[in-house]
Amino acid sequence: MQAADAGAGGAAGGAESQDREGGHGLHGGAGAATAAAGGAPRVTRAQHAPGPGGDATSTARRPESRLHIFVLSVPFPSPLEAEIAHGSLTPDAEPHRGAVRKELTVIGSVLAVRWKAEDSRLLRISIINFLDQLSLVMRTMQCFGPPVSR
């Protein structure tokens, strides 16, 4: 977890200072340093479903609505740690459940989070709250990890 130590602090700080306006990409992760060693960190972009007459690949169900999608990929030092983060961050229900939906999955050592929302303000609030919680989980792992062997 030593590599994650510098990485976690940096990644959390980096994630928070990233510009979120206009759907810029955001990357974060406990293992930013590890990711740098192992490969490039993944940067993902928010996609806006365009209105009428827009992109054929848009995900809007009704022409009048704009469905915002935001995807975050968080690398961890191991699949177990990604699973632990998933276990910690999934159980609490989203406050505006109807308006904002998010889905967490683990793929290898990566925690993938996918948001869908019609209201961009609520989406932004949800992302900010999630990042605060994610940062706390990562700091907890730094202080009290690594996980004991099963």
Next chain:
Amino acid sequence: FLPGDTARHHRAVILDLLQEALTEAGLTSQDVDCIAYTKGPGMGAPLASVAVVARTVAQLWNKPLLGVNHCIGHIEMGRLITGATSPTVLYVSGGNTQVIAYSEHRYRIFGETIDIAVGNCLDRFARVLKISNDPSPGYNIEQMAKRGKKLVELPYTVKGMDVSFSGILSFIEDAAQRMLATGECTPEDLCFSLQETVFAMLVEITERAMAHCGSQEALIVGGVGCNLRLQEMMETMCQERGARLFATDERFCIDNGAMIAQAGWEMFRAGHRTPLSDSGITQRYRTDEVEVTWRD
């Protein structure tokens, strides 16, 4: 308290606090049997901030998780500290007002507020009169009430087994400025009158529950339980019934982490486990939703 600010505070201090607790106890993670945390009720963001840490350490250390009901935390700590065996419980705080009695594996709610908690009523009254929050509005109301001389008539709102406080609050918000301006009474008189009225209501519904249950013990828990006048009035009622009153001091009346650990330990001993999938926090969590398998 604003939920966002409170959550931010918890996130900032929790890890140091956890480390400090382990160090002070001279324990390591291996010595820990289980992780108890507050599942609810309460404010969402602060509850969630603590819950994620509980889930994370439970998984890191591979220990069982116990989601505890906050109200039951108060009851179990009250029982432990006072030695009361099967009391009728008056749980009174800024967020809750309930009369609870144990029956057949549930903490049954016999009576409660139908609107705001008594502590909330006292705090908002303090704000109207611009009473200081240091150390707490309730404490300052209690001190001022001792200097009150005149009993001002206030609405008395017991509704069967339940109580209501928002009416009294609106009345006093309305009347206070007028009465103070005309010199009809002093702020101390209002503090005195409010306490006498709301505490008498609480004593009445507690007594009603004790009569229903044939109970010989009463226990006061929650922050408002620190109030000595409330304890005095409850004691008078208990003596009249030949019952015993149990109360704790401010270390254990007011919300504390140890009470969650105590209830968690009882649950753990009785075989309860909270699976991760079930561990989500909940702002509304009724005291009688929990199966109290650790008591007969």
